[in-house]
Amino acid sequence: MRFKDVFSIIGPSMIGPSSSHTAGAVRLGRVARQLLGELPSKAEITLYGSFADTYKGHGTDLALIGGLLDFETDDPRIPTAAEEAESLGVEIAFRTSKDKADHPNTVRFRISSAGAEVVMTGASIGGGNVEIVNVNDFDVKFTAVYPTLVISHHDRPGMIADITTLLGRNQINIGFMDLDRKGRDREAMTVIETDAALPDTIVQELLQLSMITTIRKVDLAERGD
């Protein structure tokens, strides 16, 4: 099921004019920022398909920037997000691509801060819902409807078992899982959607497992949820 709950149909609460081009775009920006783990200092944003054709009229650019600033979909600052980003010293460049993307509303972020870089591709699939399809060249699919862990690790036997055992021991239920690797015995990425948000203590415990390089928590729950 691409749409997982009633609030993906009634909702989100958002600033117009387009749930695909504005609310979905805000959420895509937020996911990218959460994958980086902090406010980026630089962002290169490439738009494909309908996003590339119509982003200006819809304010998609403002929404994507708002997301990078970790705004929610109904943040009244979205119309002035570009100015906000500039005052925070975030360097942003937009470009459009004629390349064919799987979904008509696709965007690719290359964002970086002093210590890290993330390249993420995602699509806005309607009604403000999103699908992330690639992170740092790994083909992984997730919607960010649930609290999500994006784990970069080395591919070795038992790794998944170690991760899931640790989660199970902490009573964290896994709703969905996806993984991709760059080749046998090379870098891998595991994405885990959980039913409940994960305390940082568990993330710290996970990081103790050898072979995990980074863990990012993605959680688009509205504040107050």
Next chain:
Amino acid sequence: MRFRTLKQLAELCNAEGKTIAEIMLADQSQESGKSADYVFEKMRAYYQIMKDAVAKGLTEDTTSRSGLTGKDAQRVASYLTTTEASLGEEACKAMAYALAVSEVNASMGRIIATPTAGSCGIIPGVFISSQQRFGWDDDHMVNGLLSAGAIGYVIANNSFVSGAEGGCQAEVGSAIGMAAGALVELRGGTPEQAMHAVGLALKNTLGLICDPVGGLVEIPCIVRNGFGAVNAMAAADMALAGVRSVIPSDEVVQVMYEVGTAMPEKHRETAKGGLAQTPTGQQIMKELNLGKKR
């Protein structure tokens, strides 16, 4: 969720003796791990945002960032105070409210996507005007949003709710289906009646395609005539209120030509596509061919 289709949803209602709203509330609570109270209150907050958007659209300047649209809701509302609307006061009010929310959206104001922002006016238009008309309390309306959400959940997961994927009627049509089904339940109809309302509404929003079942000018043509009559009055009321067709009508006629010729043959009265080729459409055709006329 325990349902993937509208039929399963209606069956669940009957099996448990619950309304669509009650099923949705229970399943949402189970799925999200949040209490039913939490879900209900979040939906109540959403309903308040819808009301705020109606009020804003009727009173404030809603000129869009592009400058192309704005204040049509106010035109229709003021027309209502001076003229007898063809649609009658109640339907015309629903239309004004729907325009209001849509204009707030276009001017980058706060709305609830239902199911999308492009279609955000329909459910508030129908709900808030009906609430005023029938004197329902907010709890009743929140239940209505839950029913609308259940219907939209099925549509979204089996079809599309975005214009980019399924064309404009995937957004507006879905919202009309959701509003129609929910209104039936709000007015005390059965889950089956609600599901029929969804089907009737969606059939009418399949755009320009001509898909008569069995090639006969009966299904869906007859109900489309009913809807057409209401749409005609809505168009007349909007024009009388001073709402303009920004794209000149002659150009719209040309677009009808363009879209029509671009459509595959199966969607042009051949009975080879659309509703005519649904499992039920095919079954009807088969029975007619065998001479088993009903």
